[in-house]
Every structure is written in C-alpha cells, then in structure tokens.
C-alpha cells in the first residue's frame with residue numbers, strides 16, 4: 001500500500017481539479033472566518049513570540065496559501081494598530097497533511113515568496129489525528145473540507161450497495177450495524193482529533209473548522225442539496241451496474257466503502273457541549289458552530305441559462321460535471337479494486353477501464369437530465385478556543 005490514491009486520500013485524480021477553484025467559492029468563507037479571528041485572538045497578545053498558523057489537511061496548499069496570506073495581513077494590521085504600535089512579528093505557516101498525500105505539487109512551489117515577507121512556511125506530514133506541533137505552540141489552526149476522513153484508511157464496516165454511510169440502507173441489518181460502527185468510530189476519532197488540538201494550541205488560541213456535514217434539518221449533504229439526484233446514490237448505482245453486468249464482484253463492491261463520515265452539527269458539538277468530557281476538561285470551548293449550505297455555482301449557470309431561454313449544452317454540462325465529480329470521488333470507486341498488490345487486485349488497465357465505465361454511465365445520466373445534478377456543499381463551520 002504505497003500510494004495515496006490506493007489508500008483513498010486522493011482528491012486530485014483528474015485534469016480538472018482546477019475546475020474546483022473556478023467553480024467553488026466555499027473555501028473563501030473559511031479564509032474570512034479564520035482571518036476574522038486574528039483581531040480578538042488572545043494568544044497573540046504576547047507579541048514577543050512568532051505567530052504560528054497551522055492548516056490541517058492542506059492537500060496541495062492551493063486553498064491554504066491565500067488563507068495564510070490573509071491571516072498574516074491581519075496580524076500585521078493588529079500589530080501596527082497596537083498602542084504603542086508593535087514591530088512586525090514573524091509568522092510561521094505550517095502546511096500539514098497525511099503522509100500519503102501527493103506532496104509534489106506543494107513541495108515544488110515557491111512557498112516562501114508566495115506567502116510574502118516575514119512569513120516562514122513549514123510542511124508537516126504528521127496526520128491531524130496526532131499532535132502536529134510542540135505543546136502550546138499554535139495560535140490559529142484551521143482546516144477546510146478534510147476532517148470527514150476517519151483516522152484509519154480501513155472503514156469500520158462495509159455497505160452492501162453504498163459508498164458512504166449517508167447513502168447506506170439503514171433498514172438492512174448488515175448496513176445498520178456498519179452505520180452504527182461508523183458513528184462510533186467518527187465520535188472517537190473526533191475526540192482524538194480535538195485532544196490533539198487542545199495540546200498544541202496556545203491558551204487563547206483557536207481552531208477554525210470547515211468540514212463536510214449532514215444537515216439534520218434537511219438530510220442534505222455534499223452532492224445532495226435538494227435540487228434533484230443525490231450524487232452518492234447515483235454513483236453507487238453506477239458501481240452497482242458493474243456488479244449486475246458481472247464485471248465486479250459484490251465483495252469488490254463492498255471494498256468501495258469510504259473511510260469517511262459526514263457528521264451532524266450535534267455530533268460535531270457533542271464533546272464541547274458536555275462540560276465533563278475529556279475535550280472540555282482539556283480546555284477547549286466552543287465559540288460558534290453552524291451548518292451552512294452553499295448552492296452549486298455550476299448549476300446556477302444552468303438555471304440562469306434556462307431563465308434566459310438560452311440553449312443548454314447538456315453534453316458539455318455532463319462532461320464538466322463528471323470531470324469534477326471524478327476528481328473528488330474516483331479514489332472511492334478505485335478502492336473496489338484492492339490495494340494494487342496481491343491476488344485480489346485487478347491489473348491497472350482493467351481497473352482503469354472499469355472506473356471509466358462508472359463515470360461514463362454517470363455522464364450519460366447527467367446528459368439525460370442535467371437539471372437534476374448539482375454540487376451543493378453542506379459544511380459545518382466551527383470556531384473552538386483553547387482556554
């Protein structure tokens with residue numbers, strides 16, 4: 001198990017990762033939330049020490065670098081506006097991800113110059129389920145769309161026909177047991193992750209999280225925002241098509257169960273709401289938490305075209321849609337074909353053909369009913385302070 005793609009941590013298995021940059025604005029909300037903490041961050045009151053910023057689950061750092069720049073700008077403004085004004089303090093910016101991340105896009109960038117004068121980039125391949133930095137050393141930690149990954153790349157159970165717990169059938173005894181195991185594992189992992197942050201944050205430091213979530217009020221989650229098809233349902237159907245056609249075994253399909261979990265607001269806040277929990281006793285206090293729904297920008301264009309009675313190119317919409325979908329979900333489909341070694345693994349070219357088939361099937365469905373498909377983001381935004 002050498003590659004991140006096989007382990008299931010990949011989110012860039014497509015030419016079109018750039019399409020996310022162009023078509024999504026959700027990361028900007030995290031920057032605003034993170035940078036907005038700086039003015040009132042009590043840990044920064046001691047200006048004699050460098051400010052330390054930490055991004056958890058950074059991937060290629062594409063979303064992170066602007067957030068670091070924005071935070072550094074706010075720190076400079078804060079220092080300049082102090083009475084008397086303080087000299088500019090150094091800012092340490094740590095890019096963190098799992099050791100199986102595809103690191104080369106980040107490591108080959110000129111981070112020092114991208115982040116600007118007085119900001120010192122560092123990279124850590126630790127995992128956010130471990131303490132990443134020395135105790136009491138971080139002023140502001142943040143994370144965008146990464147903490148749905150569970151600590152182990154092996155899921156705590158497998159589903160009969162679903163890739164994710166949100167689309168598993170709770171009425172099937174076997175799936176119900178797996179869903180319960182996911183829920184318990186996600187709770188234990190979340191506590192472990194928070195205890196690591198409790199250790200590494202300075203007193204008065206904060207953690208800002210934007211994480212995929214399930215909106216308990218509507219049942220919506222990423223790819224299922226109320227405007228038609230649920231992406232994970234359809235994707236699971238496309239994988240199921242391979243089983244029906246005898247191209248994939250049921251055991252292989254079960255392996256496609258993702259080691260990921262979309263928590264609800266209640267699940268995110270549970271350890272912080274309980275004053276006797278290990279997390280509260282470690283000094284973490286919830287400042288704010290809300291679930292937000294970001295409508296799909298791609299679909300907004302389609303809706304505008306429909307409103308203007310302009311022609312819609314359904315094939316082009318399907319192609320863009322599926323390229324983006326593939327970019328963030330193909331690691332889950334690929335899991336079906338094993339770890340890439342051993343008797344059970346299929347040859348790489350065969351896997352590729354089968355994965356291509358899954359997405360071709362998906363594209364045909366989008367082309368037939370483009371208005372049914374959208375990438376809505378449902379995210380939980382949280383601010384947590386170390387007392």
Ligand SMILES: C[S@@+](CC[C@H](N)C(=O)[O-])C[C@H]1O[C@@H](n2cnc3c(N)ncnc32)[C@H](O)[C@@H]1O
Pocket residue numbers: 009010011027056057058059060062063064096097098100101126127128129143144145146147149150151
């Ligand atoms: C969807 S990407 C988000 C990347 C980035 N934050 C962004 O906004 O573009 C999720 C990232 O979480 C990382 N990840 C998964 N498990 C992790 C862990 N235990 N520790 C650190 N990073 C992890 C993955 O490797 C991947 O790079």
